[in-house]
Amino acid sequence: MNLAAFAPWAAGFLFVFMFILVITEKFERHVVTLACGAAVLVIVFGICMHSWQAAWRTLNIQSIFTLDFWYSATESAESSSGINWATILFIAGMMIMVEGMASAGFFRWLCLRFAKLVKYRATRIFLAFMIMSAILAMFIDSITVILFLAAVTVELAQLLKFDPVPVILAEIFCANLGGSATMCGDPPNIIIGTALGYSFSDFVSNTGVIAGISLVCVVIYFWLCFAKKLKKSETYLESIESFPDPHEAILDRARFIQSTFIFGLAVVLLVSHANTHLTVAFIGTFIALLTLVCAGGQAMDLLRKVDYRTLLFFVGLFVVVGGLEETGVLEIVAGLIADWSNGSLYLMVAIILWLSALASAVVDNIPFAATMIPIIRTLAQSQSVPLATLAWTLSMGTDIGGSATPIGASANVVGTAVAMKAGYPISWGKYCKYCVPATLLVVTISMICIFVRYV
16 A cells, blocks of 8 residues: 555645644643644655655755854755754844843833933833834844834833733734835745845836835734724823933843843844844854853853743754645645636736645745745746746745734744743634734735736
């Protein structure tokens, strides 16, 4: 009996099973993804495929010991296959940096300073943080932006007694939207740009314009959703004079200066990594080590505060999606586009955009973008359509579609984890209630903009 034929079905079933368990929240999500990841390794790769090479490729441990993992002049689509250890190390490094900044009083100081600047109005904080999230994510990885802003939001919420969940939801969505505007803002854009030869300015003048138009609509949308609720908290404001002075938050001035310098250095390294060729794995590891060295005797405390459950969740998720990659499920789905479009550029754009958005909402958008690149290249050659049009369509679909669910993009996972750790859990129902309509809105705007400008 040829069990290899059942491998794609087994991989697809395990993914759907994992997805259902994560949504129902009956078990901790990292336990679910790790268990399903182990099942993929044993059932799909071992029993069905008899291919431990596929398992080894998915575990991707060997990549850590290569020069390209730490320093690379190019970033190929193949580098995203299996467990993306660069993402894991980067998130871990940023978590350590954020914990170091928090222990030095940086976030407490910043929230008090910012609250004083906007006269302690939750609605003004809400607007400012949405715009700030989008702008920062254009140049800094959205994971770092959300780790930073979500921590500040929680501090402000506890000070001003408002619910931070609406603000964090809006920050997550705007970070993903801002990341779509530039080549370095979101991992799929890096893969698309390097594989197809597009530059930073190419993205800004194309996806950046669409993201800018969409941001205006998104800010209005979230304002209509949450402004009334946030305004209620402003009625309970105490006398402004009763709030503590921002300088009171600085308990150790030397550590405060060090943490500020480390954060600034992280920003510089992330913005310039396309020129320095230092990978995000190197940047995350270097920043983490620098933070631990500066922490001295408190280094172990910082390590204990790292959210290891979120890191394990990513490991399991990458393995399950790796099962879909190795069994060819993603290629089958992507290949159907050529048949469905039937030579129509309008239909081709619509299918790529909506399929990419839908797929990125339920699987990690990095491997999907990597899988789609050869498909759109083939479509451009065989159907005589502009490759750039399909590239911008793929970029917007993968970047924005990931905003729809809590597991669609790394920033979503990190943002909801920060909220949960602070005592503000965000359920799947609450997340999707507000972010799915926003995603549909932006994807629709993107389709209209692409039709008008390129088709």
